[in-house]
Amino acid sequence: MSRTRTPVVADWFTGEGEDFRLLGTRCSACASVFFPREDTFCRNPGCAGGELLSAPLSRRGRVWSYTDSRYRPPAPYVSDPELPWQPYTLIAVELEAERLVVLGQAVPGVSVADLEVGMEVEVVPGVLDEDADTTWTTWHWRPTGVAA
Amino acid sequence: MTDDVAVLGAGMHPWGKWGRGFVEYGTVAARAALADAGVDWRDVDSVVGADTVRGGYPGYVAGATFAKALGWQGARVASVYAACASGAQAVNAARTQILAGLADVVLVVGADAAPKGFFRPAGGDRHDDPDWLRFRVLGATNPAYFGLYARRRMAVHGDTLEDFAQVKVKNAAAGALNPNARYRKTVTAEEVAASAVVADPLRLLDICATSDGAAALVLCGMDFARKHGVRNPVRIRAVSTVTPTYPNTVLDLPDIATDSAAVVEPEGVTFRASIARAAYEEAGIAPEDLSLAEVYDLSTALELQWYEDLGLCGEGEAAKLLREGATAPGGRIPVNASGGLASFGEAVPAQAIAQVCELTWQLRGTAGARQVADARVGITANQGLFGHGSSVIAVR
Numbered sequence: 204m205s206r207t208r209t210p211v212v213a214d215w216f217t218g219e220g221e222d223f224r225l226l227g228t229r230c231s232a233c234a235s236v237f238f239p240r241e242d243t244f245c246r247n248p249g250c251a252g253g254e255l256l257s258a259p260l261s262r263r264g265r266v267w268s269y270t271d272s273r274y275r276p277p278a279p280y281v282s283d284p285e286l287p288w289q290p291y292t293l294i295a296v297e298l299e300a301e302r303l304v305v306l307g308q309a310v311p312g313v314s315v316a317d318l319e320v321g322m323e324v325e326v327v328p329g330v331l332d333e334d335a336d337t338t339w340t341t342w343h344w345r346p347t348g349v350a351a
Numbered sequence: 352m353t354d355d356v357a358v359l360g361a362g363m364h365p366w367g368k369w370g371r372g373f374v375e376y377g378t379v380a381a382r383a384a385l386a387d388a389g390v391d392w393r394d395v396d397s398v399v400g401a402d403t404v405r406g407g408y409p410g411y412v413a414g415a416t417f418a419k420a421l422g423w424q425g426a427r428v429a430s431v432y433a434a435c436a437s438g439a440q441a442v443n444a445a446r447t448q449i450l451a452g453l454a455d456v457v458l459v460v461g462a463d464a465a466p467k468g469f470f471r472p473a474g475g476d477r478h479d480d481p482d483w484l485r486f487r488v489l490g491a492t493n494p495a496y497f498g499l500y501a502r503r504r505m506a507v508h509g510d511t512l513e514d515f516a517q518v519k520v521k522n523a524a525a526g527a528l529n530p531n532a533r534y535r536k537t538v539t540a541e542e543v544a545a546s547a548v549v550a551d552p553l554r555l556l557d558i559c560a561t562s563d564g565a566a567a568l569v570l571c572g573m574d575f576a577r578k579h580g581v582r583n584p585v586r587i588r589a590v591s592t593v594t595p596t597y598p599n600t601v602l603d604l605p606d607i608a609t610d611s612a613a614v615v616e617p618e619g620v621t622f623r624a625s626i627a628r629a630a631y632e633e634a635g636i637a638p639e640d641l642s643l644a645e646v647y648d649l650s651t652a653l654e655l656q657w658y659e660d661l662g663l664c665g666e667g668e669a670a671k672l673l674r675e676g677a678t679a680p681g682g683r684i685p686v687n688a689s690g691g692l693a694s695f696g697e698a699v700p701a702q703a704i705a706q707v708c709e710l711t712w713q714l715r716g717t718a719g720a721r722q723v724a725d726a727r728v729g730i731t732a733n734q735g736l737f738g739h740g741s742s743v744i745a746v747r
């Protein structure tokens with residue numbers, strides 16, 4: 204049985220392997236960048252408003268902070284209540300060029316013990332969860348020192 | 352340069368897990384506040400409710416619900432929703448009506464029966480709701496954000512797990528003296544360290560619980576207070592309800608990312624600090640003037656952050672202020688003399704009102720065993736999901 208691979212949210216990321224990128228938008232008038240993507244109005248209060256065009260974000264950034272989730276989060280997070288809870292790690296990453304901080308799950312296997320504030324990480328494709336028909340894909344942060 | 356509004360009455364329903372409905376809690380708190388004020392419910396001109404969700408009903412209700420429970424008497428009504436800042440916005444709506452001459456006496460009520468465990472978004476497949484998205488895409492609970500802030504403070508300012516634990520020790524000791532608090536037992540640093548990790552580096556006893564609870568205030572104009580025989584009431588001098596300034600550069604619940612600062616340079620202070628600054632400016636009061644502060648200690652580490660955002664100390668100096676005992680009972684600026692959310696737990700629409708109740712009792716000098724000596728000026732600080740600021744300054 205093969206499942207369809209579908210992004211958990213449409214148009215937040217794009218590409219495969221080395222070409223994988225988070226996808227925000229950029230205002231054609233003031234050049235402000237938005238992630239998650241802003242598709243209706245530029246949120247810069249000093250901007251008269253421009254066209255919002257898709258803009259891939261930097262692949263690499265530095266850890267702003269990190270934590271984990273030792274208890275099962277409630278729905279709509281998807282997890283199998285029949286299985287023992289496996290904590291995952293969350294990393295907030297500061298992207299230098301865009302000057303913004305993006306939260307994401309760490310790649311499976313990376314724990315808080317592997318991380319430090321300021322450490323370099325890169326964005327990689329990942330799987331959030333699966334159901335009968337669909338593999339829901341997402342982005343993960345991975346320390347650049349760690350092999351795939 | 353606003354006129355003062357008098358706090359004529361304050362009341363609460365004790366906080367805990369009582370298994371009853373929010374209407375009952377709110378009505379008990381309202382009756383207590385009216386009795387404290389010596390005002391007959393039928394003489395109240397306006398009722399303002401801080402909203403909650405009524406089980407099974409697809410909407411937010413409050414003001415009229417409490418008015419019906421107290422007995423319809425034709426008062427003006429308003430209901431406000433601003434997440435954790437709902438209570439402060441209710442106080443502000445009441446104050447605005449009084450200052451505009453639309454009402455002499457206003458009853459403000461907030462109450463909730465909170466679900467057990469993590470707060471969670473409403474059901475459905477709601478891709479347009481950032482709160483729904485952070486759970487679906489990241490499983491990022493509220494404690495996850497508290498964990499991120501705590502770890503960041505440790506990395507940037509050198510705060511330690513022991514510092515965080517000492518906030519809980521301090522607030523639990525204060526809560527043990529408060530008959531309205533849910534948790535009335537002292538806690539040791541060892542007990543904090545022995546509790547389970549929820550979101551690294553924070554443990555169960557670093558994070559506030561959810562509770563049932565209610566708080567209410569009777570507010571009026573200064574003329575009404577004097578005619579009512581109250582010559583020197585506690586007065587509300589400022590209510591800050593500010594929004595953030597773009598770009599908001601501190602990762603905040605429930606957001607998945609911050610604004611970008613690549614094009615617009617961030618100006619001045621962070622959102623949390625701007626909440627307090629607006630209150631200080633409106634009141635014409637400086638941090639040095641404060642006798643006490645009630646801050647929003649969703650986590651122990653977040654209480655330390657508020658010390659800096661309120662200007663009680665410089666950036667990065669909060670743990671030092673705590674270690675010196677300045678924020679403990681008897682210190683230079685006691686923080687969360689009520690026991691804080693650490694001792695109360697969260698009942699969202701009630702908590703910002705409860706903070707003002709505590710200031711009222713402290714400024715009257717009737718706070719009993721937890722009284723801050725010679726309290727003259729107090730501030731509350733809180734923050735509502737989706738960019739709602741909340742701070743109240745009261746004086747005597």
Ligand SMILES: [Zn+2]
Nearest residue numbers: 230233245250
């Ligand atoms: Zn723009």
